[in-house]
Amino acid sequence: MKAKIESLNPAEIVVVGGVNSVSAAVFDELKGIQPNTVRQGGADRYEASRNLVESAFPDGAATVYVATGANFPDALSAGAAAATLQGAVLLVNGSASAPDAATIATLTELGTTHIVIAGGPNSVSPGVEDGLRDIPGVSSVVREGGADRFAASVNINAAAFPTASRAFLATGFKFPDALSGSAFAGAIDAPLYVATTDCVPQGVLAAMHDQGIRTVTLLGGTATLTQAVEALTPCTF
Numbered sequence: 001m002k003a004k005i006e007s008l009n010p011a012e013i014v015v016v017g018g019v020n021s022v023s024a025a026v027f028d029e030l031k032g033i034q035p036n037t038v039r040q041g042g043a044d045r046y047e048a049s050r051n052l053v054e055s056a057f058p059d060g061a062a063t064v065y066v067a068t069g070a071n072f073p074d075a076l077s078a079g080a081a082a083a084t085l086q087g088a089v090l091l092v093n094g095s096a097s098a099p100d101a102a103t104i105a106t107l108t109e110l111g112t113t114h115i116v117i118a119g120g121p122n123s124v125s126p127g128v129e130d131g132l133r134d135i136p137g138v139s140s141v142v143r144e145g146g147a148d149r150f151a152a153s154v155n156i157n158a159a160a161f162p163t164a165s166r167a168f169l170a171t172g173f174k175f176p177d178a179l180s181g182s183a184f185a186g187a188i189d190a191p192l193y194v195a196t197t198d199c200v201p202q203g204v205l206a207a208m209h210d211q212g213i214r215t216v217t218l219l220g221g222t223a224t225l226t227q228a229v230e231a232l233t234p235c236t237f
Helices: 002-008 024-033 045-056 073-084 101-110 126-133 149-160 176-187 202-211
Strands: 013-016 037-040 063-068 088-092 114-118 140-144 166-171 192-195 215-218
Touching: 002 024, 013 024, 013 045, 024 037, 037 045, 045 088, 045 101, 063 073, 073 088, 073 114, 073 149, 073 176, 073 192, 088 101, 114 126, 114 149, 126 140, 140 149, 149 192, 149 202, 166 176, 166 202, 176 192, 192 202
Parallel strands: 013 037, 063 088, 063 114, 114 140, 166 192, 166 215
Antiparallel strands: none
16 A cells, blocks of 8 residues: 555645544654645544545535435445535534534535535435525535435436446445545546445446446455446346
8 A cells, every 4th residue: 555655656645534543653654655644534524524625625615415424325426426516525414403513614614505415314314404405605405315325326426427438336335445436436527336246226227328338447356346247237126
């Protein structure tokens, strides 16, 4: 990993999370590679998310995707979608009855006018949705969810990518592969869908067909996405 980071010759390294997520020793080693290394952490994942977004978008973000911090698939599908719209992804306590004051303050500071809720009401509650609608300056709040994480992924990506030539597939049951690929997908304006281990949800296949996808890149080895996924075998459920 160190050799790979060195080969990239980064102008800045951003460590996401506190010392319980990325140790001080690792931070110091990264700082040895690039002195311009900073940490964006916080007391919990929500504060870390707010600090990261505020740092990454000093000029504000008109569009923000809001996703639960309790689970990962919705946020990962939202990553590439947000990137292609020059927007941010902000983690919230989706089970709360309303957005907390810190979340409201961040969205206000960003000058956000359009909020996309990634995931259904079991991920981000109707109470949080209603509270987001009440934030001054926010003109629209839409929810892109579905019956499950796979349907949510379809709806998130279909809205952000009317057309695309390339798509990424990652397992919907673990986060590292999709997390690593999400930034890349966003950088090249490509949707990232989640799939099962041994088949591709039919909704994902239909969405990729409608978008005009010609190239599909699988993220991860055959233990997470089998050859059946590589063959774009449709799920039967």
